[in-house]
Amino acid sequence: xxxxxxxxxxxxxxxxxxxxxxxxxxxxxxxxxxxxxxxxxxxxxxxxxxxxxxxxxxxxxxxxxxxxxxxxxxxxxxxxxxxxxxxxxxxxxxxxxxxxxxxxxxxxxxxxxxxxxxxxxxxxxxxxxxxxxxxxxxxxxxxxxxxxxxxxxxxxxxxxxxxxxxxxxxxxxxxxxxxxxxxxxxxxxxxxxxxxxxxxxxxxxxxxxxxxxxxxxxxxxxxxxxxxxxxxxxxxxxxxxxxxxxxxxxxxxxxxxxxxxxxxxxxxxxxxx
Amino acid sequence: xxxxxxxxxxxxxxxxxxxxxxxxxxxxxxxxxxxxxxxxxxxxxxxxxxxxxxxxxxxxxxxxxxxxxxxxxxxxxxxxxxxxxxxxxxxxxxxxxxxxxxxxxxxxxxxxxxxxxxxxxxxxxxxxxxxxxxxxxxxxxxxxxxxxxxxxxxxxxxxxxxxxxxxxxxxxxxxxxxxxxxxxxxxxxxxxxxxxxxxxxxxxxxxxxxxxxxxxxxxxxxxxxxxxxxxxxxxxxxxxxxxxxxxxxxxxxxxxxxxxxxxxxxxxxxxxx
Numbered sequence: 001x002x003x004x005x006x007x008x009x010x011x012x013x014x015x016x017x018x019x020x021x022x023x024x025x026x027x028x029x030x031x032x033x034x035x036x037x038x039x040x041x042x043x044x045x046x047x048x049x050x051x052x053x054x055x056x057x058x059x060x061x062x063x064x065x066x067x068x069x070x071x072x073x074x075x076x077x078x079x080x081x082x083x084x085x086x087x088x089x090x091x092x093x094x095x096x097x098x099x100x101x102x103x104x105x106x107x108x109x110x111x112x113x114x115x116x117x118x119x120x121x122x123x124x125x126x127x128x129x130x131x132x133x134x135x136x137x138x139x140x141x142x143x144x145x146x147x148x149x150x151x152x153x154x155x156x157x158x159x160x161x162x163x164x165x166x167x168x169x170x171x172x173x174x175x176x177x178x179x180x181x182x183x184x185x186x187x188x189x190x191x192x193x194x195x196x197x198x199x200x201x202x203x204x205x206x207x208x209x210x211x212x213x214x215x216x217x218x219x220x221x222x223x224x225x226x227x228x229x230x231x232x233x234x235x236x237x238x239x240x241x242x243x244x245x246x247x248x249x250x251x252x253x254x255x256x257x258x259x260x261x262x263x264x265x266x267x268x269x270x271x272x273x
Numbered sequence: 274x275x276x277x278x279x280x281x282x283x284x285x286x287x288x289x290x291x292x293x294x295x296x297x298x299x300x301x302x303x304x305x306x307x308x309x310x311x312x313x314x315x316x317x318x319x320x321x322x323x324x325x326x327x328x329x330x331x332x333x334x335x336x337x338x339x340x341x342x343x344x345x346x347x348x349x350x351x352x353x354x355x356x357x358x359x360x361x362x363x364x365x366x367x368x369x370x371x372x373x374x375x376x377x378x379x380x381x382x383x384x385x386x387x388x389x390x391x392x393x394x395x396x397x398x399x400x401x402x403x404x405x406x407x408x409x410x411x412x413x414x415x416x417x418x419x420x421x422x423x424x425x426x427x428x429x430x431x432x433x434x435x436x437x438x439x440x441x442x443x444x445x446x447x448x449x450x451x452x453x454x455x456x457x458x459x460x461x462x463x464x465x466x467x468x469x470x471x472x473x474x475x476x477x478x479x480x481x482x483x484x485x486x487x488x489x490x491x492x493x494x495x496x497x498x499x500x501x502x503x504x505x506x507x508x509x510x511x512x513x514x515x516x517x518x519x520x521x522x523x524x525x526x527x528x529x530x531x532x533x534x535x536x537x538x539x540x541x542x543x544x545x546x
Contacts, residue, residue: 001295001372018291019299021383022274026292026365028420029302060425090374092299095424099274101363101387102424110294114374138411138421147301148417151368151375152333170443 002082002113006074011081023108024095030104031094031145032056035238037116041084043075048201052143057093059142062107064093078111086116119240127246127258128235131162132224136169140196150178164235173221177235184222185232185261194219202236206265209272215261232259242266275355275386279347284354296381297368303377304367304418305329308511314357316348321474325416330366332415335380337366351384359389392513400519400531401508404435405497409442413469423451437508439521446494450508457495458505458534467492475509479538482545488534505532515539
């Protein structure tokens with residue numbers, strides 16, 4: 001974590017940043033968050049992230065008193081206090097301190113800075129391996145702090161030689177990964193689910209970029225069969241950008257290496273602002 | 274909260290009990306807990322609660338270093354330091370402090386004391402009102418800290434004049450409430466689900482008590498139709514004991530007041546040790 005964080009209404013050294021044990025995140029997992037990068041001291045897609053955070057806050061009926069303008073100012077000051085450069089910022093909003101251990105009060109606000117972390121470079125070259133896993137995120141449109149299943153299956157992923165899960169719903173549709181959206185390339189089109197997923201900011205901009213590159217885009221459900229038969233497959237997230245998927249449950253996708261469309265998107269993404 | 278709490282390896286004044294913001298409960302809602310009562314300075318059904326807590330810990334692949342014997346000693350000392358008498362104790366075990374914000378480390382252990390709180394007396398006399406709500410708890414056998422949906426729908430409950438939800442699964446079966454199990458009385462038998470629910474300790478002992486009272490017990494799925502047509506219905510939990518349900522989605526259950534079997538169980542429960 002970077003040296004300086006923001007808790008409720010003040011900047012603190014990260015080592016001193018603590019929450020009382022009656023916070024509803026600790027007692028009841030009740031909270032939402034968002035995460036964005038900053039590069040050269042400037043936050044990326046901040047308006048998108050703050051808009052999504054507000055939607056998450058509203059879904060949990062929390063009433064954060066800080067405005068978007070206020071949050072934006074805090075973000076810029078936090079980046080500056082941490083010396084600018086490159087990194088990531090997590091904004092967490094919880095149900096606050098609760099005397100009865102259940103009823104939300106004034107929300108707790110956290111802004112935490114992190115060094116910039118990407119997956120290892122070779123993973124972009126060789127692609128990543130995914131494991132299909134039956135699971136549906138609750139409140140899929142909400143970026144809640146609920147990662148019970150994503151974290152719980154990490155040992156299983158390791159056993160299977162996979163790096164990321166792909167969640168399959170009760171209808172056999174592939175929805176999303178634990179912290180990423182996913183896309184496939186099928187007959188030259190980029191196809192990605194829209195319903196019942198977290199609408200990623202990277203996903204949004206990657207689709208915009210694809211349209212600029214004249215790659216046809218379809219937002220629709222994707223079945224397991226369609227994924228396994230895809231020409232190419234991609235994970236995308238704020239941390240990952242666009243990362244090729246070359247194996248799912250041990251089966252090669254496409255040629256088993258990043259395909260032409262994926263490489264084109266990855267290249268263009270590196271320049272995208 | 275009672276004056277003295279236990280955090281990781283020491284007793285503290287509750288006002289000083291805090292967790293670093295890198296705790297996985299705060300960042301990822303990753304944790305489990307259990308809650309039991311103490312009366313006259315003695316914990317109730319402690320072995321049952323500690324056994325269930327260990328199952329929850331195992332399900333999340335956490336490795337708590339304290340033994341059951343160790344926990345039992347801490348519980349007794351915590352009750353004593355808080356002056357004995359009546360109350361409740363919550364044991365929380367989280368994924369611990371995580372540098373990468375995702376990978377669990379040495380678990381955080383919390384023991385928090387609370388004054389004894391029951392629903393208002395008139396609710397036992399008049400019964401409570403429940404609202405049917407489509408929802409399935411993830412990891413239903415695990416007492417995780419995930420109460421996103423239970424807390425999120427509190428305003429909806431109030432709007433509908435209900436005090437508690439009853440979660441209905443995709444097959445139209447009524448599974449459980451947010452913090453309670455439920456039972457119905459049908460043709461003189463006590464009927465309650467067994468699959469895909471949290472196996473409550475109060476539920477377990479209430480069924481034992483019913484058998485002692487020669488009330489036939491059936492553990493099987495209960496449909497919405499069967500609940501709405503039941504002679505009597507009951508919520509049960511550590512905090513509530515046995516609480517009559519007299520209305521579901523506005524519809525009266527049985528005669529709209531606690532029925533004969535419910536009253537018999539409530540009376541016997543008050544004496545049960």
